[in-house]
Amino acid sequence: MNLILLGAPGAGKGTQGKSLSEKYRIPQISTGDILRANVRSKTQLGQKAKEYMDKGALVPNEIVVHMVVGRIQEEDARNGFILDGFPRTIAQAEALDATLKSMNKKIDAVIGIEVDRKELTRRLSGRRVCRKCGASYHVIFNPPVNIGMCNACGSEIYQRDDDKEETIEARLKVYEDETLPLAEYYSSKGLYRAIDGKGPVDQITESIVGAIEGSHNS
Numbered sequence: 738m739n740l741i742l743l744g745a746p747g748a749g750k751g752t753q754g755k756s757l758s759e760k761y762r763i764p765q766i767s768t769g770d771i772l773r774a775n776v777r778s779k780t781q782l783g784q785k786a787k788e789y790m791d792k793g794a795l796v797p798n799e800i801v802v803h804m805v806v807g808r809i810q811e812e813d814a815r816n817g818f819i820l821d822g823f824p825r826t827i828a829q830a831e832a833l834d835a836t837l838k839s840m841n842k843k844i845d846a847v848i849g850i851e852v853d854r855k856e857l858t859r860r861l862s863g864r865r866v867c868r869k870c871g872a873s874y875h876v877i878f879n880p881p882v883n884i885g886m887c888n889a890c891g892s893e894i895y896q897r898d899d900d901k902e903e904t905i906e907a908r909l910k911v912y913e914d915e916t917l918p919l920a921e922y923y924s925s926k927g928l929y930r931a932i933d934g935k936g937p938v939d940q941i942t943e944s945i946v947g948a949i950e951g952s953h954n955s
């Protein structure tokens with residue numbers, strides 16, 4: 738099963754993607770995570786991407802498209818994948834369509850996780866992430882058991898550079914201008930399923946699973 742998780746910064750793509758990846762045993766492919774790993778290891782790609790990410794802007798299409806095209810052809814994605822944070826523009830969606838077509842594959846469902854702006858800002862400004870395993874926490878909604886330490890692996894948790902207030906605003910604006918049109922793009926293909934992204938994490942996962950299984954049987 739090939740899934741896309743669409744949603745604004747802070748909507749819960751990372752959080753939900755992780756549960757769905759465990760449930761369906763298919764990899765979660767987060768372009769943001771791949772880019773951050775490149776920034777951390779100071780690759781050429783990472784150094785270039787960081788300039789854009791720190792401003793809350795999108796990294797150029799050719800960089801991310803190349804990354805994703807390579808990733809979805811890896812062995813572990815043979816039975817399916819969950820795209821988190823890609824596509825983010827119509828051009829990226831078209832590039833994905835062309836790649837999948839050449840592989841004789843298709844997208845099964847596009848889940849749009851919908852959350853209002855006020856809640857998004859609240860989530861992003863309080864988010865903390867594990868440096869090692871990427872687990873996501875929130876200082877108020879989902880604090881780690883030990884301050885500053887990941888529950889899962891015990892490593893340090895930190896605030897993402899782009900979770901500063903000014904950058905959050907820029908990211909939300911870019912989302913509205915560039916990514917929101919994808920809801921219409923995938924609706925017109927009959928693939929878009931809107932999910933209310935507010936409420937307990939598990940409840941949202943259940944709604945997503947319901948929407949996926951509904952799409953699958955239809």
Ligand code: AP5
Pocket residue numbers: 744745746747748749750751752753768769770772789790791793794795796797798801821822823824825829860861863864865873874875878879899908934935936937938941
């Ligand atoms: P990326 O890493 O994809 O960031 P994003 O889209 O801004 O999304 P986030 O990761 O911030 O949010 P999320 O939806 O994953 O939410 P999460 O589950 O963490 O991209 C970063 C940058 O990389 C971009 O700005 C761009 O520069 C570049 N980039 C990436 N992809 C690109 C592409 N395709 N093209 C070009 N550039 C690209 O949850 C957020 C917080 O809320 C957490 O603290 C979590 O614990 C909490 N939370 C989650 N669910 C709930 C809930 N139900 N109730 C309460 N709190 C919750």
Ligand code: MG
Pocket residue numbers: 750751752767769822
């Ligand atoms: Mg994320």
